[in-house]
Amino acid sequence: MVVEFAGGLLARSLALVADAGHMLTDAAALALAWAAVHISSRPADAKRSFGYQRLRVLATFVNGCALLFIVAWISFEAIERLLNPVAVNAQMILWIGSIGLAVNLVVYAMLSRGDSHDMNVSAATLHVLGDLLGSAAAIIAALVILWTGWLPIDPLLSLVVCALIVKSAVSLVSRSAHILMEGSPEWLDQDELRRTLEQRIPAIRDVHHVHTWSVGPHETLLTMHALVSAEADHAVVLRETKAVLAERYGITHATIQIEVEDCVDKGCGEQPQRVARS
Structure with missing residues (x-):
């Protein structure tokens, strides 16, 4: 130089x-x-x-x-x-x-x-x-x-x-x-992820409030709500959901909220344009 x-x-x-x-x-x-x-x-x-x-x-x-x-x-x-x-x-x-x-x-x-x-x-x-x-x-x-x-x-x-x-x-x-800016990973299709979970895990009736972001260049984090049938075993649903996320998407850090009745959080039926986290 x-x-x-x-x-x-x-x-x-x-x-x-x-x-x-x-x-x-x-x-x-x-x-x-x-x-x-x-x-x-x-x-x-x-x-x-x-x-x-x-x-x-x-x-x-x-x-x-x-x-x-x-x-x-x-x-x-x-x-x-x-x-x-x-x-x-x-x-x-x-x-x-x-x-x-x-x-x-x-x-x-x-x-x-x-x-x-x-x-x-x-x-x-x-x-x-x-x-x-x-x-x-x-x-x-x-x-x-x-x-x-x-x-x-x-x-x-x-x-x-x-x-x-x-x-x-x-x-x-x-x-x-x-x-x-905690944007969703470009390679991840959230609509496809929701459909996959609903199709592969029969107990899940609906997946919503899906938020994904990256901590660093490689690790993806996820939070989501899963509406399940009344007779569903929550522990089994959690285990199967985490297995699908890890196997298909490489997501090993996921926080999943299990719901039996309709979601009470605001905007549950919508996929937000941006992630708001406290």
């Missing part, structure tokens, strides 16, 4: 300076991701009864937002440079960009061996991928300038790197924000 920043100033290369700025936030992003992984492994306690898993999601959200700010800054600087081209030292850009590319390839390979389904790891990997692309863009820009002398290639390739990063960054922010 320090070498790229100093070299970018000396060579007057936006691609190198932008990549160095990206690396600065990436150092913080990787530190945040590492801390989140370690802290989230702590067991639940009296203050955090669900544990610390959501810290991974929070780290993902922060890293995704940081990426978007970086993209906006690089894009602004690139447009300024396109309007007012500046002579650059292409040879210096080539050497420094090559060193940056080698380092980023090693870090990217290390992160790629991590859990690809973990949003926190994905966010950290995306930061490094952005650096890798930035270094590659700097090398290409240097070669084009050396061969043709065409200066706009430096900011143009910076914009290309931004375009490659922004879609994934938006996706990470959107997914992590959905979990932080």
Whole structure:
């Protein structure tokens, strides 16, 4: 990062300076991701009864937002440079960009061996991928300038790197924000879940007040009401319901309210648009 920043100033290369700025936030992003992984492994306690898993999601959200700010800054600087081209030292850009590319390839390979389904790891990997692309863009820009002398290639390739990063960054922010807002998991169809329980467990007459949310990237929690027939064995219904939830949906933490008469809670017959929890 320090070498790229100093070299970018000396060579007057936006691609190198932008990549160095990206690396600065990436150092913080990787530190945040590492801390989140370690802290989230702590067991639940009296203050955090669900544990610390959501810290991974929070780290993902922060890293995704940081990426978007970086993209906006690089894009602004690139447009300024396109309007007012500046002579650059292409040879210096080539050497420094090559060193940056080698380092980023090693870090990217290390992160790629991590859990690809973990949003926190994905966010950290995306930061490094952005650096890798930035270094590659700097090398290409240097070669084009050396061969043709065409200066706009430096900011143009910076914009290309931004375009490659922004879609994934938006996706990470959107997914992590959905979990932080306690939205239902995107893979879970609540209507299908209700039908499955009503069909597979004969004693259940109706399933309502279904609320699902995620504590972290992997664990889904559920609360629901089950209206059962008067002669139903409540213990058996609970056991069978939890078995179906675990087997079919992977939900192992469920709170189920058994009802024999009509539900007295407000809005039982409706599936709310949002989850309200006290």
